[in-house]
Amino acid sequence: MGKMIALKKPEAMVFDMDGTLFQTESVLLPAYHKLFDTLREEGLYTGSTPPEEKILRCLGMLLDDIWRNVMPDASDEARKRADELLLQYEIEGLQGGDTKLYPEVAQTLQALHEQGVRLFVASNGLEDYVKGVAAAHEIMPLFEGLYSAGEFQTPSKVNLLEKLMQDFDLRSVWMVGDRSSDVEAGKKNGQTVIGCAYAGFGHDEELEGADVLISDFTQLLELYKDAQ
Numbered sequence: 001m002g003k004m005i006a007l008k009k010p011e012a013m014v015f016d017m018d019g020t021l022f023q024t025e026s027v028l029l030p031a032y033h034k035l036f037d038t039l040r041e042e043g044l045y046t047g048s049t050p051p052e053e054k055i056l057r058c059l060g061m062l063l064d065d066i067w068r069n070v071m072p073d074a075s076d077e078a079r080k081r082a083d084e085l086l087l088q089y090e091i092e093g094l095q096g097g098d099t100k101l102y103p104e105v106a107q108t109l110q111a112l113h114e115q116g117v118r119l120f121v122a123s124n125g126l127e128d129y130v131k132g133v134a135a136a137h138e139i140m141p142l143f144e145g146l147y148s149a150g151e152f153q154t155p156s157k158v159n160l161l162e163k164l165m166q167d168f169d170l171r172s173v174w175m176v177g178d179r180s181s182d183v184e185a186g187k188k189n190g191q192t193v194i195g196c197a198y199a200g201f202g203h204d205e206e207l208e209g210a211d212v213l214i215s216d217f218t219q220l221l222e223l224y225k226d227a228q
Helices: 025-041 052-057 063-070 076-096 105-114 127-136 157-167 180-188 219-226
Strands: 012-015 118-123 145-148 173-177 192-196 212-214
Touching: 025 052, 025 076, 052 063, 063 076, 076 127, 105 118, 105 219, 118 127, 118 157, 127 145, 145 157, 157 173, 157 180, 173 180, 180 192, 212 219
Parallel strands: 012 118, 012 173, 118 145, 173 192, 192 212
Antiparallel strands: none
């Protein structure tokens, strides 16, 4: 575990989805290759599929920003179609059952829930994808709300977390995530940030500013137990 500071017990924990709860690459990479095959077949994209590292580095971004980074020269039509295909192929992958949460995520969420911690998701992903992950891995009942940029059309995770906190009248939360957008969301809303350093998609500076870094999801239980 990273630097230790005195933490206050939160009313709720708000989790990012990709790279925090869900091993995104288990569904993303097959879908990524299929969508580029389809774009080429439909005449919307020429050339080879961009390297996997390109999209993995973009995890946590809004979809518009992802496609601007992954295929900067593509048409608006191609990017819109990529949105549709990515969701279609990811949902198919989730329904296929060969995807993974990070180790002990379901058990840790269950333990936190049993201790009375209110649990939420705030993700920059699409609504059907975020809810599809939770449904496929049978963790949906543990959450009071699954908020996504796709559902609420928020321009950033800062706004998404702000809306979630207002809707549920929350004053004290831990924002738990693996990207700079999670750190920004927590800090700009005046909240504690727990940085998840186990996914390895981002650079080291991604989690700069987090209050605590964890290298294993189960460490949340110890942090909550020790918080005042």
